[in-house]
Amino acid sequence: MTSWHEFVTMGRFGLFVWPAFGFGLIVMLLNIYWARLREKTARREVRQARQAEEESPQ
Amino acid sequence: MTLKTFLHRLGSPPYFYQISKPWGRAFAWIGLGLILVGLYGGLWLAPPDYQQGNGFRIMYVHVPSAWMSLFVFMVIAVASFIGLVWRMRLADAVAAASAPLGAAFTAVALVTGSLWGKPMWGTYWVWDARLTSELILFFLYLGIITLNRSFEDQKTGDKAAAILALIGAIDVPIVHYSVDWWQTLHQGSSFKGLTSEIAPSMLWPLLVMMAGFMFYYAWLVLWRTRSEILLREMDREWAQRVVEP
Numbered sequence: 001m002t003s004w005h006e007f008v009t010m011g012r013f014g015l016f017v018w019p020a021f022g023f024g025l026i027v028m029l030l031n032i033y034w035a036r037l038r039e040k041t042a043r044r045e046v047r048q049a050r051q052a053e054e055e056s057p058q
Numbered sequence: 059m060t061l062k063t064f065l066h067r068l069g070s071p072p073y074f075y076q077i078s079k080p081w082g083r084a085f086a087w088i089g090l091g092l093i094l095v096g097l098y099g100g101l102w103l104a105p106p107d108y109q110q111g112n113g114f115r116i117m118y119v120h121v122p123s124a125w126m127s128l129f130v131f132m133v134i135a136v137a138s139f140i141g142l143v144w145r146m147r148l149a150d151a152v153a154a155a156s157a158p159l160g161a162a163f164t165a166v167a168l169v170t171g172s173l174w175g176k177p178m179w180g181t182y183w184v185w186d187a188r189l190t191s192e193l194i195l196f197f198l199y200l201g202i203i204t205l206n207r208s209f210e211d212q213k214t215g216d217k218a219a220a221i222l223a224l225i226g227a228i229d230v231p232i233v234h235y236s237v238d239w240w241q242t243l244h245q246g247s248s249f250k251g252l253t254s255e256i257a258p259s260m261l262w263p264l265l266v267m268m269a270g271f272m273f274y275y276a277w278l279v280l281w282r283t284r285s286e287i288l289l290r291e292m293d294r295e296w297a298q299r300v301v302e303p
Contacts, residue, residue, distance in 0.1 A: 001101075001103075006112070007101070010111075010113070011111040011112040011113070012111070013111060013112050013113035013177055016113060016116065016174065016177050017113065017173075020119055020169070020174065021116075021119050023170065023173075024170060028162075028274065031159060031162050032278070034158060035278050035285070038282055038286075039281065039284070039285045039288075042285040042286070042288040042289045045289060046289075046297050049293055050301075053293075
């Protein structure tokens with residue numbers, strides 16, 4: 001790259017290059033969010049299973 | 059501890075759960091560092107291609123994603139085989155944790171490939187062997203995820219998904235060799251074994267990005283596997299102990 005203008009416009013390919021990297025970034029961030037969500041679900045279900053065990057008559 | 063003992067212990071869900079967290083954090087930081095260096099090299103330092111201009115830079119997100127889409131499917135196939143044959147719970151958890159990540163890499167490969175194709179080929183999509191087989195790979199991932207979560211009994215879900223993964227693994231060499239076996243609009247392989255026709259100034263950021271994606275996957279698969287283990291072991295005392303506030 002020789003200038004910021006060339007970097008931003010990517011020659012005449014900016015309309016394709018930046019959406020490609022943007023989509024990649026969004027999916028990578030969503031993967032992190034989904035992993036966090038899955039962990040929360042798992043922890044909640046384990047806690048519920050434990051609660052059910054404690055409440056069930058022996 | 060010998061390697062054999064270590065691997066044997068690694069198969070134990072509580073042991074894996076305990077040791078995987080610090081490894082995951084290390085992988086996350088290494089992956090982030092590599093991806094940032096790769097982006098700087100690929101988007102700024104690498105010279106424009108003499109034919110494709112700056113459009114070739116899509117390669118730095120497309121190729122690592124496409125490569126990971128195949129690699130993750132092989133991980134799932136191997137884990138599924140181990141889970142089916144040796145009934146190793148950790149292997150089932152690894153397969154279940156990998157499938158959404160593999161689907162995401164495949165989606166990125168398809169979309170970025172499409173965005174690369176438009177200025178180079180004049181079209182976003184063409185039904186050639188490489189693109190079609192990659193799309194089939196995406197549907198295979200969706201099938202594995204769906205089967206895994208479709209049964210009341212998780213073991214049945216794991217088994218059904220494992221069978222689909224083993225059958226679907228045949229698509230991996232088809233995707234890889236499609237550009238050699240058929241006439242395709244998609245360009246040929248950039249790598250022939252360990253050698254590449256890409257100029258070193260363009261190649262090193264690609265290799266760094268590929269390594270970064272690998273560490274990113276390693277981080278997330280460890281994280282997701284820990285969650286899958288908890289879901290599969292929720293009735294066990296150790297699992298109930300680790301979720302205590």
